Amino acid sequence: MILIGVFDIASWWAIVIAFQVVVISTYYFWNKKKSKTYDPLCNGKAIEWNPIPIVEHDVTVEEPPVMGRIDENVLNVGSSSFLALDKEESIMDDALKSLEKYGVGSCGPRGFYGTIDVHLELEERLAKFLEVEETCVYSYGFSTIASAIPSYSKKKDIIFADECVWFAIQKGLDASRSTIRFFKHNDMDHLEKLLEEAQKKKELNPRRRAFIVAEGIYFNTGEMCPLKRLVQLARKYKLRIILDESLTIGVLGKNGRGLTEHLGVPREEIDLIVGSLEHSFATIGGFCAGTHFIVEHQRLSGLGYCFSASLPPMLTQAAISALNVIEGKPSIFQELSDNSKKLNRALSQLKHYKFRGDEASPIKHIYLKKDDLTDRLKHSYLRNITNYCLEKGVAMTLAAYIRDVEINCPEPSIRLTSSRKLTDDTISLICSLLDEAYEKVGPKPELQPV
Structure with missing residues (x-):
């Protein structure tokens, strides 16, 4: 009888506890459901929310011209x-x-199943050509420098970079999360001043890695880096140098080995050389060159190397074949240099434009002389000029920038490129057509600044 009484009491307690659980759960979920519809700060009234569109519907976007394939009869200087x-x-x-x-490739990263014998051959050939211990090949030129910088420089480190570095370097600087100090374009005195200030503030110390990032020839200006002075400052203040030679390897030097050969700077003075296969080599991809210790580090920490599909074998073989041509015909670099200098002299005679670019640089930037125009108007007129030139048989490139994103965004310009196939007649045609296009579709003298 006593046992039966105990079981009866326990069952009643179970019923009471279960009832409490049901009531509390119902209350909790009911209030949670109401909170999605009503805000207590709004006195229980339903919230009305009309989101503002990210982009206004009446915004007009200027679409670039769809050029398609450049015909054989068109002179391509873009x-x-x-x-x-x-x-x-x-x-x-x-x-x-x-x-x-x-086939077209394995679509796998290099460290998994994306490495094929042509990749290893290209890396070996590039190392021999550049006279370095080792190179590693990336599948995309943009991602090469954007991956190389954050693979070495981390959050607590410091980087000194030229203010005119191109967008891929800027993305690499962002990804590194390092402290960034920009020095004036090619101004080594300003760089030395920043280094002195950093040293006084003890920002340069043995526990913190420090780097200088520069380009051999700057993509946004066409101007050459004063590398000898840069190396002197780097050694004086104990900084490592990351040099982007995308526009100088296959362009400068007796054998096309880049700015270091052109200026006689020993290769070992540069800690990491970054290059592109997308210019002189006429294919796709990029590479990093240096000592075995430095380059091998990227095979585990370079994001573009570790997580991107490897360069397709067809494009890799194209780079090897281009290297065969470059090594077999070193005279082509002198041809390119002569044409770059001729183009430089011809551009200096333009009536309505000013230009920027080193004499030996194959990249030249053409700007409007009329300075009282907004960047938007300059961009519009330069687009009209390039379209006019294309109709007349000369293809040019309007330099494209992301205005609200890029640091120190350059002035709108036409980016002209020299090549070893240019002749005196084609250079004369380019310059005369630019002046003709300005008079036909460029800004008029009576135009008032906006």
């Missing part, structure tokens, strides 16, 4: 194939043979 190897028959034949042998 392409950065400085050595004109994009039309080399031997390179195209080798690329097609590689396509038949390997």
Whole structure:
């Protein structure tokens, strides 16, 4: 009897506890449901929310012209194939043979199953050509420098960079999360001043890595880096140098080895050389060159190397074949240099434009002389000028920038490129057509500034 009484009491307690659980759960979920519809700060009234669109519907976006394939009869001075190897028959034949042998590629990263014998051959050939211990090949030129910088420089480190570095370097600086100090373009005195200030503030110390980031020839200005002075400052203040030679390897130097060969700077003075296969080599991809210790580090920490599909074998073979041409015909660099100097002299005679670019640089930027126009108007007139030139048989490139994102965004310009295939007649045609286009579709003298 006593046991039966105990079980009866326990069952009643179970019923009471279960009832309490049901009531409390119902109350909790009911209030949670109401909170989604009503805000207590609004006195229980339903919230009305009309989101503002991110982009206004009446915004007009200026679309770039769809050019399609450049016809053989059109003179292309917008392409950065400085050595004109994009039309080399031997390179195209080798690329097609590689396509038949390997297909389009494994679509896997280098560290997994994306490495093929042509990748290893290209890395070996590039290291031998540049006279360095080792190179590693990336599948995209933009991601090469954007991955290389954050693979070495981290959050607690400091980087001194030229204010005119191109967008890929800017993205690498952002990804590093390091402290960034920008010095005036090619102004080594200003850089030394920043280094002195950093040293006084003890921002330069043995526990903190410090880097200088520069370009051999700056993509946004066409001007050459004063590398000798840069190396002197780096050694004086104990900084490492990351040099982007995308526009100088295959362009400058007796054998096309870049700015270091051109200026006689020992290769070991540069801690990391970054290059692109998308200009003189007329294919796709990029590479980093240096000592075994430095380059090997990227194979585990370079995001573009670790997580991107490897360079397709066909394009890798195209780079090897282009390297064969470059090593077999060193005279092509002198041809390119002569044409760059001729183009420089011709551009200095333009009536309505000013230009920027080193004499030996294959990149030239053309600006309007009329300074009382907004950047938007300048961009519009330069687009009209490039369209007019295209109709007349000369293809030019309007430099494109992300105005609200890029640091120290450059003035609108036409980016002209020199190549070894230019002649005196074609250079004269380019300059006369630019002045003709200005008079036809450029700003008029009576135009008032906006």
